[in-house]
Amino acid sequence: MTSVIVLTCTFSLVLVVHLIHRRPGRPGRLLRCGSDMLLAAIVLREIDAFEAWLAADLIMRLLLIGLQHVAVLLVLSFRDASSENCGPWLVYTCAALAGLSQIALYFSLPEPVDIAIHGFPEHGGDAVTVVYHGLYLVTMIAAAIITLHACARVALSSRHPIMARLALGVVGCGIVVACAFAVLSCAHLFDREIDNDTLVRDWLYRLSVVIILAGFVLGGTHKGLSRLRHKVLGRLADEVVGPLWVQVTTLHPDVVLPLPCDRHADPRARLTRLIIETNDGLGLIRKDEDEALSAIHTRHPEDPRLSAALLLHLTGAAPPEPVKLSTRAMLRLVPPADPMLKDAVIELCAIRDSLDTSSEWLAA
DSSP: OHHHHHHHHHHHHHHHHHHHSOSOSHHHHHHHHHHHHHHHHHHHHHOGGGGGOTHHHHHHHHHHHHHHHHHHHHHHTTSOGGGGTTHHHHHHHHHHHHHHHHHHHHTTSOSSOOOBTTBOOOOTTOHHHHHHHHHHHHHHHHHHHHHHHHHHHHHTOTTSOHHHHHHHHHHHHHHHHHHHHHHHHHHHHTTOOOTTHHHHHHHHHHHHHHHHHHHHHHHHHHHHHHHHHHHHHHHIIIIIIHHHHHHHHHHOGGGSOSSOOOTTSOHHHHHHHHHHHHHHHHHHHHTOOOGGGHHHHHHOOSTTHHHHHHHHHHHSOOOSSOOOHHHHHHHHHSOOSSHHHHHHHHHHHHHHHHHHTHHHHHHO
16 A cells, blocks of 8 residues: 555656646756656565566666766756866766666676565675665765755755745755665665664655655746746736726827837736836826816825826726736735835726726715
8 A cells, every 4th residue: 555655646746747847958857857767766666566577676776876867967957057068978977887887786696686676685795796785875875965965055045036945955855865765775785774674764765755756846836936927927917007008108108118018028027117107107197287187186186096087087988897806816826026016016906996996986
């Protein structure tokens, strides 16, 4: 039952990694490749039927060696561009040497070969058997130390978003658990066991897998949240500020900046520009000294009703459609990260609400 739960959790997390890291790019490809390697290794480790297939142990070790070097390659993406020129090739070389050495040692093991995927056999002091298992553990510890150092450096840096730092902190915790597994395995290899040694190592192995994959998923959640924020900014520009901008710039076209505003430009930059031009136009409308507007200033001295009443008087019409409930929910749940931008959108949204409900308060 435990194996089924572990396999289900691992497969689900790997599926999520593939869904949230679909964009092309080296980090995304490495994450997808690493998660696939990890899933294959977990399958070989968890399915008891594979224990009778001796080559399964070698394949599992090669997969995990490859995964460790993928993790180091991901670490290189946190460094400056000048350090990445020779770094990946050095990692590829180390991975090839470790994999070939593991294969050579496997075929040099004494007969009969007795390798258990879930633990280390009694090696009887045979040097080849010790090196076969030890090489796998040493590469795991070395890759874990390098990766843990990079995760800690980024997680403790205030330059990175909090969600990205939290994701790397979770990955770092998983690496610490993997190191504990490797250290206990080394102790077991040299006949220095603790109580329930095999059970403890199995659970440490499974726990490290789940925690590391959860960190990957959390990192993808950060990317997904960033994309959602961009989508929300686009909706706010189109549905909240856009209709006001059309009315205001019709009355004061001089507030529009000379550079064209591309609808497909960065959503934040576009929303910021629409807000600035709308507020500039509303400022001119409020300062208009036309005597015909004096009555409106007297009856509605404060915003948002003042701006709404002035627009209704000058244009004769409210915006064509009220703000959708889904857009309002997005503004509440995923507001713009910039507090000033958020406050500006809320103020303009209040003017939109006043325009939409003008028939109620004008008649009062």
